[in-house]
Amino acid sequence: MDTTPIFGPALQVRGIEKSFKDLHVLQGVDFDVQAGSIFALLGSNGAGKTTLVRILSTLLSPDAGIATVNGFDVATEPKDVRESISLTGQFAAVDEVLTGRENLVLIAKLRHLKHPGTIADELLARFSLTEAGNRKAGTYSGGMRRRLDISMSLIGNPPIIFLDEPTTGLDPQARLEVWQTIKDLANSGTTVLLTTQYLDEAETLADRIAILHKGVIIQNGTLKELKALLPAAEVEYVEKQPSLEDVFLTLVGEDAAAAPDENTDAATAVPAGKESR
Amino acid sequence: MSTQVLSDTRVLTGRSLRHILRSPDTIITTAVTPIALMLLFVYVFGGAINTGSGESYVNYMLPGILLITIASGVAYTAYRLFLDMQGGIFDRFASMPIARSSVLWAHVLTSLAANMVSVALVIGVALMMGFRTSASLSAWLAVTGILVLFTLALTWVAVIAGLSAKTVDGASAFSYPLIFLPFISSAFVPTSSMPGPVAWFAENQPVTSIVDTIRAMFASESVGNGIWIALAWLVGILLISYAIAIAKYRRKIR
Incomplete structure (x- = not known):
């Protein structure tokens, strides 16, 4: 290739x-x-x-x-x-009827690769699916x-x-x-x-x-x-509420750092920008 | 290129055969209705039916029952194909560098394997019910050949249905008329007992020639010209449905 x-x-x-x-x-x-x-x-x-x-x-x-x-x-x-x-x-x-591993082996075979089983096992490990590998994907x-x-x-x-x-x-x-x-x-x-x-x-x-x-x-x-x-996004002072996603992720104990805040500002800035014209 | 078609078809057939092995109920369901019909006709209606042939009624109607088995079995192909398209795995295959036709052939070969198992189950029950044949090995091979052709022809019809269906129910609805066709044929009663127009239809539709041919082979009788009519129907349906299915498939995957 x-x-x-x-x-x-x-x-x-x-x-x-x-x-x-x-x-x-x-x-x-x-x-x-x-x-x-x-x-x-x-x-x-x-x-x-x-x-x-x-x-x-x-x-x-x-x-x-x-x-x-x-x-x-x-x-x-x-x-x-x-x-x-x-x-x-x-x-x-x-394929929901096949196991996760069988799905991977199927695609590896269709791509005519050698050692489809090894490829499948590597990917299962990489995607933390090793334990689920022999379960039907439908589950x-x-x-x-x-x-x-x-x-x-x-x-x-x-x-x-x-x-x-x-x-x-x-x-x-x-x-x-x-x-x-x-x-x-x-x-x-x-x-x-x-x-x-x-x-x-x-x-x-x-x-x-x-x-x-x-x-x-x-x-x-x-x-x-x-x-x-977007013009003048910074001149708007908007009371920033935590998004429900922030709340949810905090409550269930996930790292919420990846959830960005800026788009809340950006979304509110659009109508503001239009008004100021 | 052609080795790629073969290896891709083999891999994909292995996949759909696995589906069947994991839900063998599809094979059993396919066999149950024809077996029930067989019991009903032999033990309830059969006594009142005069086939005029002198052979036992189970011998008379088994060929028609086998065709009904296959006609209901192919519906699963339409169903599976439709689910593949809905689930997105069809698109995944189509966006991969694999032989284009192998996706359909895999379903067709799987249908063939599943239907032959169902047919064997039905024949097994028929034997228990007193079905006897004097057919030689070559006659058995000929019967198998006709059943294989019949399965392939109807499976390609099922592929058309699966490719064009909008709902799951729609995907398998096409098989109802196919299952019904043997009833208006020589499968259960001689066509001579039917009123004029019905008899004309029964005598000129494909099932009658196929049923008569298989029945003659089981009875070690001469098949006469009927076999050519049967083969013409089978090959004709096969070629036409194959061509339509491939054209539909091409349009679907461009």
């Missing part, structure tokens, strides 16, 4: 359009993702995030535009694209299932990983676990494209954030750059 180029974008998306009948889901989407970075695609439900991920992972053809993944065109070189990526879809794509909690799902995506070390709403439906602890997994991934050099509807998730994880709204990218930048867009 080709190694990821150290410089240059791992993903290039230019003018991607996609419609379903009368519904113009994507209306010309452009962005780049640098190799080895975490890129968050932020958008509300129905913004077209999943459609875009499906196009980039060769499950859908775009109506117009060009997308390259690891240098390969999704339209003309889908096989090379599939060699370069792993998709973790919105719903945990694990796993939401967080365990997600961890298994993501570990299945890592088999064969694809340079690029798509995570479509990886924490939707997870409880706060499981969410923090998944966040840690994603950080570890990026630290090991994998390029991560993450979609999310949670602002704090993008804020915590992403090197760059793009906001997909009504079929186009309306903003794309680092967290700092995006925050700079």
